[in-house]
Amino acid sequence: DAGVIQSPRHEVTEMGQEVTLRCKPISGHDYLFWYRQTMMRGLELLIYFNNNVPIDDSGMPEDRFSAKMPNASFSTLKIQPSEPRDSAVYFCASSPMDTQYFGPGTRLTVL
Amino acid sequence: AQRVTQPEKLLSVFKGAPVELKCNYSYSGSPELFWYVQYSRQRLQLLLRHISRESIKGFTADLNKGETSFHLKKPFAQEEDSAMYYCALTCRTGAGKSTFGDGTTLTVKP
Numbered sequence: 001d002a003g004v005i006q007s008p009r010h011e012v013t014e015m016g017q018e019v020t021l022r023c024k025p026i027s028g029h030d031y032l033f034w035y036r037q038t039m040m041r042g043l044e045l046l047i048y049f050n051n052n053v054p055i056d057d058s059g060m061p062e063d064r065f066s067a068k069m070p071n072a073s074f075s076t077l078k079i080q081p082s083e084p085r086d087s088a089v090y091f092c093a094s095s096p097m098d099t100q101y102f103g104p105g106t107r108l109t110v111l
Numbered sequence: 112a113q114r115v116t117q118p119e120k121l122l123s124v125f126k127g128a129p130v131e132l133k134c135n136y137s138y139s140g141s142p143e144l145f146w147y148v149q150y151s152r153q154r155l156q157l158l159l160r161h162i163s164r165e166s167i168k169g170f171t172a173d174l175n176k177g178e179t180s181f182h183l184k185k186p187f188a189q190e191e192d193s194a195m196y197y198c199a200l201t202c203r204t205g206a207g208k209s210t211f212g213d214g215t216t217l218t219v220k221p
Contacts, residue, residue: 004154033208042213043155043197056208091155098143098201100209102155 004103006092012109018080021106024073025094033100034067034077035091043091049075082110113138115200117212124188125220132183132215134172134198142200144174144181145209149195158183158196168192188219 005024013019025032033048047057052069060067064083069075079086087110093100114137124130136142146158159167161174161181172183181198198212 031208043211045208045211048208093155095209098209099145099157099160100147100155100199101157102147104154 004092004094004101006090006103006106008106009104010107010109012111013082014111015083016081017110018078019082019086019108019110021077021090021092021108023075023077023092023103025075025092026101027073029094029096029101031095031097031100032069032075033093033095034075035093037089037091037105038087046077079108082108084110086110113142113200113202113210115198115210115212117196117198117215119215120213121216121218123218123220126190127187130185130188130192130217130219132196132198132217134181134183134212136179136181136198136200138179138200138202140202142202144172145199145201146170146172146181146183147197147199147211149197149214151194155197188217190219190221193217193219 007022030051034046036044046059047067048055049069067077089105089107091105092103116135118133144161147155148158149155159165170185172181174181195214195216197214199209201209
């Protein structure tokens, strides 16, 4: 297994643009997590899914952020419109139960 | 509610010196504790978990339920140990969600 796959690895966009981050979890993992990592705030859990169903989205900063998981092998995190303060590394992780397996992250820069 | 505290944001030691990264937790049930490591510009990866009682890359961690701690230790630090370390807790009753500490950046100086 290639592990958790994320795309793109780097994204540079301008304020106000829509950004879509993608994640392919490890096959057979029931849980999928989206995190945001910044120097100031560390690692923050944004949302997580169990069997494609969103369980807890309390970490989503505001309505500009949305996440979907249409099937067991794909999830997206969308920011619309993006703002400079959204600049961060966004990690996706999947888990069979307790241990989490992280993707390489998407480094987002909003100018 | 569960909580993980890593009191040191930064820790610096010399090569060959012992190192201890502190982790304290609060949780009313029976927790599963983990240490994850993130090398420079890489993904987070599992270092060890208390339930397996392994030693990985010379690191060990013992769950102390009395002190609600899960400190990570290594007797002789190496330069390649320089990284960010996260302590995390998952409740055994399921839900799959882990609570992470704020992380400790370890720098091992030559």
